[in-house]
Amino acid sequence: MKQKIGVYICHCGGNISDYVDVEKVRQSIEHDEGVFLAKTTMFACADSNQKEMVEDIENEKLDSVVVASCSPKLHLLTFRAVTERAGLNKYNYVHAxxxxxxxxxxxxxxxxxxxxxxxxxxxAIAKVRNAESLEPIKVKATNAVAVIGAGVAGMRAAIELAEAGADVYLIEREFFVGGRVAQWDDLCITEETGKELITRLYDEVMKHKHVTLFTGAEVVENKGSVGNFTLKVKVTPRHFKLNCISNELQKAIDVCPVEVPDEFNFNITTRKAIYHNYPSEYPQLPAIDMKNCTRCGECEKVCNSIDFSQKTEYLNLKVGSILLATGFDPYEPKHGEFGYGEIENVVTFPQFKRIVHYCDDKLIYKGKEIKNIAYIYCVGSRQVDGENKYCSRYCCTANIHTAITVKKKYKNIHNFHFNRGIRTYGKAEIWYDESSRLGDIYLQSFEHDPPVIEKRGDQTFVRIKDILTTNKELEVVADLVVLVTGMVPRKDNSIANLLKIPKGRDNFFNEIHMKLRPVETVIDGVTISGASQGPKNIMESMNSALAAATKSFELVASGELALEPTVAKVDEQSCDWCGKCEEACPYSAFDKIEKDGKFVARVNAAVCKGCGMCLPVCPVNALDLIxxxxxxxxxxIDALIPTV
Amino acid sequence: MASGKVNHGPNILVFSTEKISDPAIDMAGLLKLHYPPTVYTIPVPCSSAIKPKWILHALEQGFDGVFIAADGTDCPYGESCTEKTGELVSRTMEMMKEKGLDTARLKMAAICSVCSEAFVKHVKSFSQYLSQSSN
Incomplete structure (x- = not known):
C-alpha cells in the first residue's frame, strides 16, 4: 500500500480550470489516505512542471504519482516517462x-x-494505492506498413518508410498514382508542375525494393491490432497486359464507343471507357472502366493487350502499422450557389485549372474568348450557414498564383478578386504582391454580404458592396466566374469506417492532439497524414507524411512492441481446473497444469493479450488482470460515489 | 469562479473500453456534447472482462445504475466479445433478481470509437429513466 502519493492537478491553461475549481479539488483530496503532496499546476505537461515532479519524487521520496489532466490517450506516456526519469517504476503512476x-x-x-x-x-488515488511495480510485455511486431493512398503524401511516406528499412504496401484505390496533384500544372512556390513532382516521387517509389505498389486496390477487411494487423485487399484488374503497344492503345481508345464525363478534368471534358488520364501517367498502363464498358468487343479487335479474362484478386497483407494518406475532395458548390449549374460561365477553381491546361494561345471557354475573370473566394469554406466553418488554407495562394499564370500566358486578361480577406500566409505573400503589381483588382466584402452573380441578357455581372472603398457598390462584367472552392473530406471514406478512425467537427480525420501528437489516432498503430486530416498545401502534406512515417516506423522498427503488462493471473489456491477460462480465451493462453496435488490453470503471459474475457467466466473468482x-x-467504485 | 447549476441526477457508473468506447466518451467532451456530471467512467480493456461482482458492488454501494459501453463488433480482441458481454449481462441480471435489485438498473449498448452522440443519448435517457423510477 502506497504511503507517499504525489498528486498534481492541472489547469490546462483554462481548459480545465475555467470549468473546474482545481484548488477545491486539491483541498478535497490532500488529506486522503496515502497522499503526501498535492499541487495544482498551470500546465502539467510543461517542461518546468515535469522537472518539478522529478524533483518532488526524488527529494520527497514519493512512491507513486497521480496527474489529473487531459485524456490518458494524450499524456499517460508523458507522465509515466517522468516517473521513470525520477527512478520510479512507471506503473506506479495513475492518470485521471x-x-x-x-x-x-x-x-x-x-x-x-x-x-x-x-x-x-x-x-485515481484509490487505484494508485494498490499499484505494483511491473515490467511491460514484449510482442513481435511485423516490420511492414500499409500506406493507404498514393498521392504525394502517401508516396513521400512510402519512400521514407522504405529507406528506413520497413516493407511498405502502397495501396491506391484509383488505377493511377498522384491523387489531386496530378490534376495540377504549375505549382507555387517552385514553379514545378504537379506531373513533374509525381514523376519524381513515383520513380523513387519504384526503385525501392521494399515498396510494393497496388493500384485499383482497396482495403475491404481489417483484423488484428497494432503490430499485427491483417488487411484483406481487393485488387481490381485493369484488363490490360503489361507492355501495351502505344499505337494499338490509341486505336482501342478511338474505337471505344463509350463516352463518359471525365472526372480527372472535373467533368469539363469526356473520356472513353478505355482510358489514361494523360499520356505519361503512372503506372504507364491504361485501364478499362468496367462500370461503363459495354463489352462490345471493338477494342479487342484492334489491340492485343486487352485481356478481359483478368479477375479480381484478394490479398491478405500482414502489417504492423497503417498510415492513411487518402487526401481530400474539392468542394462541389450546390446548384445555384453563386450561379453554379445555372449560369454557364460559372466554374469551380479546379475546373478553371483544367481549362487553363487545355488552352494554349487564347483562353477560351464554351467557344468564347475570356478576358475578364471574376474570382469568388471562400466558396465552401468559412461558411456562415454551412458546416464548413474552417479555412481551406491553400485556395487564396493557389488561386492568386493561377491568376498570375493566366495573365502571363494570355493577352489582355483582367483579374477581379472578390474576397473576404486574402490569406496568402508565409512565403506565398510574394504572389499577392506580384498580382497587385500586375494590376489585379481586389474587392472585399464581409461574410454576411457576399457578392451577387447575375445574368442579364448574354452578360454575367458580379456585384459587390466593397468594404475597401467604403461600401461602394461596384459591378464587373465577367466573361468567366471562378468559384474558388476549398477542400472537403473524401466523399467515399469507407477506410475510415473500416478502421474506426474518429473524425473531428470538420469531418476530416482527427488526430490525438493537434500540437503534441499531430499524426497519431486513438486507434493504436494507425497514423494519418496529408489533407485526409484537414486542408493542407503540398509542403504541409509532405511534412505530415514524414511525421506519420516516423511514428509508424517507430512502432514496427525493432520488430517488437512493449505492451501493457495487463495479463491474467491465477489464484492457484482458489482454482480447481474446470476449463472455462480456456474456453473463453480467444488466444489459447491457458494451460492445465498439476500443482500441489490438483489441476489448476496457468497463464502463458507471452500469449495473453490482457483482454480479460476469462475473468467473468471463472466460477470461483480465481482470475484477475494485473x-x-x-x-x-x-x-x-467506492471512491467515485459522492459523499455529499 | 461563478457557480452554475448543480445536477443532482442519478449516479451512473460507466464501464468503458480503453480502445473503443472510451475514445468516444473523450470525443463527446471534445465536441462539448453535454451529459449529466453524475456519470462516472472506469475503463477496462474489453467489455467482456467485466465481472458481475463489480457491477453488483457498484449498485450495492450507492450507484443508481451501471452502463456498459460495450465494444460490440469492433472489439480488437475478437468477434466473441459481443456474445460474451451479453452472457455476463444476463448472468448479472439473474444475480440482481436474486438480490431483489431492479434489472433495469443495468444497461448495455455497443459504443464504437466515434459513437459520441450515441453515448450521450444513451446515458441521458438512462439517467432520465433512473430519475423517474426512483420517484
Missing part, C-alpha cells in the same frame, strides 16, 4: 482524465464538473 470527461463534457455545469473531478481524482484486480476496481 478531468478534461475530456469532466471540464469539456460538463462546461455547462461548473459545480457539477468540480464535484465529478474530485471523485475522479479520489478514484493492474485491474477486484481490489483496484472496487476501491475505484
Amino acid at each position: 482524465n478531468i478534461r475530456e470527461q469532466v471540464s469539456w463534457a460538463h462546461s455547462d455545469n461548473k459545480e457539477g464538473a468540480t464535484q465529478k473531478a474530485i471523485q475522479i481524482v479520489k478514484a 493492474g485491474l484486480t477486484d481490489e483496484d476496481v472496487e476501491s475505484m
Whole structure:
C-alpha cells in the first residue's frame, strides 16, 4: 500500500480550470489516505512542471504519482516517462482524465464538473494505492506498413518508410498514382508542375525494393491490432497486359464507343471507357472502366493487350502499422450557389485549372474568348450557414498564383478578386504582391454580404458592396466566374469506417492532439497524414507524411512492441481446473497444469493479450488482470460515489 | 469562479473500453456534447472482462445504475466479445433478481470509437429513466 502519493492537478491553461475549481479539488483530496503532496499546476505537461515532479519524487521520496489532466490517450506516456526519469517504476503512476470527461463534457455545469473531478481524482488515488511495480510485455511486431493512398503524401511516406528499412504496401484505390496533384500544372512556390513532382516521387517509389505498389486496390477487411494487423485487399484488374503497344492503345481508345464525363478534368471534358488520364501517367498502363464498358468487343479487335479474362484478386497483407494518406475532395458548390449549374460561365477553381491546361494561345471557354475573370473566394469554406466553418488554407495562394499564370500566358486578361480577406500566409505573400503589381483588382466584402452573380441578357455581372472603398457598390462584367472552392473530406471514406478512425467537427480525420501528437489516432498503430486530416498545401502534406512515417516506423522498427503488462493471473489456491477460462480465451493462453496435488490453470503471459474475457467466466473468482484486480476496481467504485 | 447549476441526477457508473468506447466518451467532451456530471467512467480493456461482482458492488454501494459501453463488433480482441458481454449481462441480471435489485438498473449498448452522440443519448435517457423510477 502506497504511503507517499504525489498528486498534481492541472489547469490546462483554462481548459480545465475555467470549468473546474482545481484548488477545491486539491483541498478535497490532500488529506486522503496515502497522499503526501498535492499541487495544482498551470500546465502539467510543461517542461518546468515535469522537472518539478522529478524533483518532488526524488527529494520527497514519493512512491507513486497521480496527474489529473487531459485524456490518458494524450499524456499517460508523458507522465509515466517522468516517473521513470525520477527512478520510479512507471506503473506506479495513475492518470485521471478531468478534461475530456469532466471540464469539456460538463462546461455547462461548473459545480457539477468540480464535484465529478474530485471523485475522479479520489478514484485515481484509490487505484494508485494498490499499484505494483511491473515490467511491460514484449510482442513481435511485423516490420511492414500499409500506406493507404498514393498521392504525394502517401508516396513521400512510402519512400521514407522504405529507406528506413520497413516493407511498405502502397495501396491506391484509383488505377493511377498522384491523387489531386496530378490534376495540377504549375505549382507555387517552385514553379514545378504537379506531373513533374509525381514523376519524381513515383520513380523513387519504384526503385525501392521494399515498396510494393497496388493500384485499383482497396482495403475491404481489417483484423488484428497494432503490430499485427491483417488487411484483406481487393485488387481490381485493369484488363490490360503489361507492355501495351502505344499505337494499338490509341486505336482501342478511338474505337471505344463509350463516352463518359471525365472526372480527372472535373467533368469539363469526356473520356472513353478505355482510358489514361494523360499520356505519361503512372503506372504507364491504361485501364478499362468496367462500370461503363459495354463489352462490345471493338477494342479487342484492334489491340492485343486487352485481356478481359483478368479477375479480381484478394490479398491478405500482414502489417504492423497503417498510415492513411487518402487526401481530400474539392468542394462541389450546390446548384445555384453563386450561379453554379445555372449560369454557364460559372466554374469551380479546379475546373478553371483544367481549362487553363487545355488552352494554349487564347483562353477560351464554351467557344468564347475570356478576358475578364471574376474570382469568388471562400466558396465552401468559412461558411456562415454551412458546416464548413474552417479555412481551406491553400485556395487564396493557389488561386492568386493561377491568376498570375493566366495573365502571363494570355493577352489582355483582367483579374477581379472578390474576397473576404486574402490569406496568402508565409512565403506565398510574394504572389499577392506580384498580382497587385500586375494590376489585379481586389474587392472585399464581409461574410454576411457576399457578392451577387447575375445574368442579364448574354452578360454575367458580379456585384459587390466593397468594404475597401467604403461600401461602394461596384459591378464587373465577367466573361468567366471562378468559384474558388476549398477542400472537403473524401466523399467515399469507407477506410475510415473500416478502421474506426474518429473524425473531428470538420469531418476530416482527427488526430490525438493537434500540437503534441499531430499524426497519431486513438486507434493504436494507425497514423494519418496529408489533407485526409484537414486542408493542407503540398509542403504541409509532405511534412505530415514524414511525421506519420516516423511514428509508424517507430512502432514496427525493432520488430517488437512493449505492451501493457495487463495479463491474467491465477489464484492457484482458489482454482480447481474446470476449463472455462480456456474456453473463453480467444488466444489459447491457458494451460492445465498439476500443482500441489490438483489441476489448476496457468497463464502463458507471452500469449495473453490482457483482454480479460476469462475473468467473468471463472466460477470461483480465481482470475484477475494485473493492474485491474477486484481490489483496484472496487476501491475505484467506492471512491467515485459522492459523499455529499 | 461563478457557480452554475448543480445536477443532482442519478449516479451512473460507466464501464468503458480503453480502445473503443472510451475514445468516444473523450470525443463527446471534445465536441462539448453535454451529459449529466453524475456519470462516472472506469475503463477496462474489453467489455467482456467485466465481472458481475463489480457491477453488483457498484449498485450495492450507492450507484443508481451501471452502463456498459460495450465494444460490440469492433472489439480488437475478437468477434466473441459481443456474445460474451451479453452472457455476463444476463448472468448479472439473474444475480440482481436474486438480490431483489431492479434489472433495469443495468444497461448495455455497443459504443464504437466515434459513437459520441450515441453515448450521450444513451446515458441521458438512462439517467432520465433512473430519475423517474426512483420517484
